[in-house]
Amino acid sequence: MMMPMLDPDVVPPAAPARPVPGRPLEIEALVREHVCVNDEYRYLSLDLPDGVPHARPGQFYHLLCPGGDGLEPFFRRPMSVYRVEPERNRVGFLYKVTGTGTAAMARLWPGDGFNIFGPLGIGFTLPADTAPIVLLGRGVGLATMGPLVPFARENGHRVTAVLSARAPELLMSVEEMRIAGADVLTVTDSEGTSAVPHVEGLLEDLVAQGRCGALYVCGSSRLTRLAQSVAARHGLFGEVALEQQMACGVGVCFCCVRPFRENGETVHRRVCCEGPVFPLAEALA
Ligand SMILES: Cc1cc2nc3c(=O)[nH]c(=O)nc-3n(C[C@H](O)[C@H](O)[C@H](O)COP(=O)(O)OP(=O)(O)OC[C@H]3O[C@@H](n4cnc5c(N)ncnc54)[C@H](O)[C@@H]3O)c2cc1C
Numbered sequence: 125m126m127m128p129m130l131d132p133d134v135v136p137p138a139a140p141a142r143p144v145p146g147r148p149l150e151i152e153a154l155v156r157e158h159v160c161v162n163d164e165y166r167y168l169s170l171d172l173p174d175g176v177p178h179a180r181p182g183q184f185y186h187l188l189c190p191g192g193d194g195l196e197p198f199f200r201r202p203m204s205v206y207r208v209e210p211e212r213n214r215v216g217f218l219y220k221v222t223g224t225g226t227a228a229m230a231r232l233w234p235g236d237g238f239n240i241f242g243p244l245g246i247g248f249t250l251p252a253d254t255a256p257i258v259l260l261g262r263g264v265g266l267a268t269m270g271p272l273v274p275f276a277r278e279n280g281h282r283v284t285a286v287l288s289a290r291a292p293e294l295l296m297s298v299e300e301m302r303i304a305g306a307d308v309l310t311v312t313d314s315e316g317t318s319a320v321p322h323v324e325g326l327l328e329d330l331v332a333q334g335r336c337g338a339l340y341v342c343g344s345s346r347l348t349r350l351a352q353s354v355a356a357r358h359g360l361f362g363e364v365a366l367e368q369q370m371a372c373g374v375g376v377c378f379c380c381v382r383p384f385r386e387n388g389e390t391v392h393r394r395v396c397c398e399g400p401v402f403p404l405a406e407a408l409a
Pocket residue numbers: 184197199200201202203204205217218219220221222223224225226227264267268366367368369370371379400
């Protein structure tokens with residue numbers, strides 16, 4: 125595992141206080157919209173009952189995917205919020221069908237009931253000042269990063285999103301992020317622009333232009349290591365949203381424990397309740 129090079133002269137900024145999660149609820153939601161976004165991802169929007177707490181960007185719900193027709197998902201499935209609309213009492217998820225639970229979810233129709241539990245976990249923290257921020261996402265990270273754009277713009281941060289995918293047709297959220305006020309740069313494997321040295325060049329340019337005061341990353345170990353090394357080199361605040369198989373989702377079963385680095389020591393943390401968003405420098409990617 126490559127450790128990012130630390131420059132002893134670069135002092136990282138004091139980390140802002142992390143948000144304290146509210147009390148999660150079991151919620152009977154109603155499917156409002158369910159559509160294919162591309163060959164791999166679907167968008168599911170839910171109407172929530174009045175008065176339920178709304179998620180922060182980076183938080184997730186634990187979804188009770190419906191059984192039947194040979195699909196009997198036992199555990200709930202964790203899913204980050206992609207769109208949070210408190211004023212309309214709605215929440216949206218962008219997801220890929222990968223196994224039993226998500227295949228069962230894919231059979232939901234508008235009007236169906238859907239039991240969700242949350243919001244869960246600790247979401248993203250913005251820098252204390254109005255520093256410009258850079259988002260780096262690939263795969264499922266494009267979904268997790270979605271709500272960070274309007275949240276950061278509403279709080280006065282310039283946002284640049286660097287979105288990575290295997291091919292241009294698999295890039296998601298580009299228009300949504302632009303409409304929400306982000307400058308969007310895209311890189312793909314098929315165009316030969318997604319390799320680490322090229323993305324590193326983009327990030328260094330953004331730092332040199334004063335557009336990168338903090339870095340947020342999700343969806344790729346190699347992009348996480350790259351973000352760690354750029355953040356360490358320039359003393360930037362940063363966070364990473366992690367994915368891990370989960371069972372209970374509330375910190376009881378210790379199924380989602382991962383190793384982290386803290387003050388030079390390896391420590392173990394539960395992704396469900398001590399994350400899924402963690403300080404960038406502490407993740408062992
Ligand atoms: C915080 C978080 C946010 C996420 N956000 C998104 C998102 O926005 N979009 C998206 O597409 N995906 C997201 N994912 C990934 C998503 O949760 C998985 O793709 C989904 O759980 C797969 O479920 P499945 O049944 O289809 O696949 P399977 O591979 O059939 O099942 C995986 C699930 O089985 C259970 N499981 C399997 N083995 C074990 C075990 N040994 N111990 C305990 N439990 C086990 C767990 O519930 C696990 O999640 C997120 C994951 C996390 C942790």
